[in-house]
Amino acid sequence: MKVGIIGLGLIGGSLGLDLRNCGHIIYGVSRKESTCNRALKKEVVDYADINLKSLSTVDIIFICTPIGLISQTLKQLIPHLSKEVIITDVGSVKTCIVKECESLWTNFVGGHPMAGTAEQGIEAAQKNLFKNAPYVITPTEKTPENSMKILEELAQSLGSLVYTCSPEIHDQSVAWISHLPVMISASLIAACSEEKDKSILKLAQQLASSGFRDTSRVGGGNPELGVMMAQYNKTALLHTLQGYSQQLDEITEYIKTEQWDSLQKLLMITQQERSPFIGIEKNS
Incomplete structure (x- = not known):
């Protein structure tokens, strides 16, 4: 299967590594030429480009941009695609994204792979990031059943634990x-930082250990x-x-x-x- 990935950061890059390892041909798109070159060197993708036109022949596309850019990216994609192409996203919020995207593209399936690290960017991409991690698929009554099944199979091939529910x-x-x-x-960090007594604040910072590290x-x-x-x-x-x-x-x-x-x-x-x-x- 030809798989397109827009956004070659931690999630997009890790998807590329694992799906490529499963035998799929990966077409990556990034805003930066340097990221495309790095993705090719790390063998995250088979092909990389800064132009969305390069995805005109793929079977499914993962939009791995920040939440606020997902629907905007889809609008830019539409002129280059056939109606058979499945489009999905990896956003951590689904209701507003699914509502807007399925109004733009009838073959849209909302998705959320719940995996990650503190690192960002193409250098953070790693194999098996999604293994044993939840992958939530959020269909609506408008979602094509076959497209949903294809996404589910791809998620399972990553070793993910697939869950299906409504966006809401x-x-x-x-x-x-x-x-x-x-x-x-964030509130914990802000409250601690507002301690007025500087000696108490300094000692608290020195004493902070695993409990504070985990909760903050x-x-x-x-x-x-x-x-x-x-x-x-x-x-x-x-x-x-x-x-x-x-x-x-x-x-x-x-x-x-x-x-x-x-x-x-x-x-x-x-x-x-x-x-x-x-x-x-x-x-x-």
């Missing part, structure tokens, strides 16, 4: 486990991506922020009024309820 359910789910943690983590990691990530999460998944994110705020208020009240038994009960519940989210029960 996807967005609310990732708001809880991906977008909300970014905002909480996603808040110290790509600011542009964080803003896009909030901008394009606003409703779902606000819902989760409200729920989190209520829980934080409850804990604050327990401590303020010295309800230690209530606090202990809550912590015992959260100790038990954490495991399904991090795979302990899934892998047992």
Whole structure:
């Protein structure tokens, strides 16, 4: 199969490596000539170009641009394609993207491979990035069934765990486990940094270890991506922020009024309820 990939960063480049290893012919497109050359040298793609016209003969295209550029990229693609070409994306928000893109292209299938690292760019591309990682496909009633099955087969060939749901359910789910943690983590860093006593702030920075590192990691990530999460998944994110705020208020009240038994009960519940989210029960 001829596979087109637009955007040769971490996700696009890693897709290229693995799909090429599966025997597919990979056509890559990047805005920078230097990225195209590097992708060829790293054997991420078979062909690379800065022009979208180079994808006119492919069977399926993965749009691996930032969320805000997905529909814009699709509009630029359309004049160069036949109607049989399947187009999918890798954006972390689906409702608004799927709605706009399927109005532009009837053979569009929303997708979200949930894998990544802190690194970005073509140099970060790696093999097996998607192995054992979730790959969510978000069809609507308009999605061609055969196109969805082809994307599912490609995702499975990457070793991904494929899930299928509506764009709306996807967005609310990732708001809880991906977008909300970014905002909480960022708030933690901001609150700590606003400590007025410089000696306390300095010592806190010196003492910070694995607990702070783990809880602050996603808040110290790509600011542009964080803003896009909030901008394009606003409703779902606000819902989760409200729920989190209520829980934080409850804990604050327990401590303020010295309800230690209530606090202990809550912590015992959260100790038990954490495991399904991090795979302990899934892998047992």
